[in-house]
Amino acid sequence: MKLRRVISHTFTFMMVVLFIAVFGSFITSKISGGEPGFYGYQVKSVLSGSMEPGIKTGSIIAIKPFSDTTSFQEGDVITFRESEDRLITHRVIEVVKNELTGQVMYGTKGDNNDAPDLNPVLSANVIGKYTGFTLPYAGYAASFAGSKMGNVTLLIVPGILLVLYAIFTLWRAISSLEEAGKQPKETLSE
Template sequence: MIYKRILGQGLTFIMVLLFIIVAGSVILSKISGGTPTFYGYQLKSVLSGSMEPVIHTGSIVAIKPGGDTSGFKKGDIITFHADENRLITHRIVEVVRNEQTNQVIYRTKGDSNDAPDIEPVLSANVVGRYTGFTIPYVGYILSFAGTKLGNVTLLIVPGLMLFIYAVISLWKTISSLEEKKQGSSIEETNPKTT
């Protein structure tokens, strides 16, 4: 019985801690106007099925940004700018290196697409490399977080949940102390006789 209680409290503590870390990271990056990051990795929403079954629709993926964007090889999964407003995460199927200009161009393709992408990707347009870390369906939430309603919700709901959790914990502690106090006062008024 006591082990279940300790395990439950430990799991609750870990979940609250993880929630605070992730929510804080996302909220801070949204407030600063940047991309959500988590310890140097960018979190990106994947809202199409072009990379299934490796990356499911609605997932978030961790992207390692920066580095030498001309050093990727065939088989790597990269995230790149398709235009100013759209990012795509696809697999490299061919690397073309122009020896005269030292420019690298990638041919990419979604795993579930029938043909490679029409437009080649300049190495300068690559945001980063997919790390292999993905969480299914959370991308929908992250996409919602980019809206005004989502920003307000992400600021209010976690704070409200933590406040309610604190009130319930405080209430349980006070109730427990009152029960102990009443129990000890009953023992004092009715001393045991031997």
């Protein structure tokens, strides 16, 4: 009986923590414009194999946003905006600085690509620098979580599980009260 109670309390605690974490992550990403972050770092999903074997397809990586995007050097791995809806993470292979305007551009290349990227990257398009943190294959789950179906699933499923657990706990409490009511009461006889 005591073991069941410990398991029950542990399960309840885990479900509440999971629900709060998912809900908090959802709210935080919506407030920040859909960019999930953690203590100043941004989390990105890698959807291609251009940086393999170091960064595998389907991985999650952490990048550190920089306000001064003109200070990167050859060998740094940066994440930059190629278009409005496409981010790329590649290695800097060349730094080009225009002495007249002070504008900095980066030549980039994916580690797994044979040739450098065709267009240089303007420093204004750099989002941040890769920190070296990679979580393989978790990007697939993150991409799903970022979709409308993923948002619904990650908010509704834990909520439903909490409601079902509450119903089960209530049913168990009522059953134990009924059992206690059915037990014969001791009578005092003199």
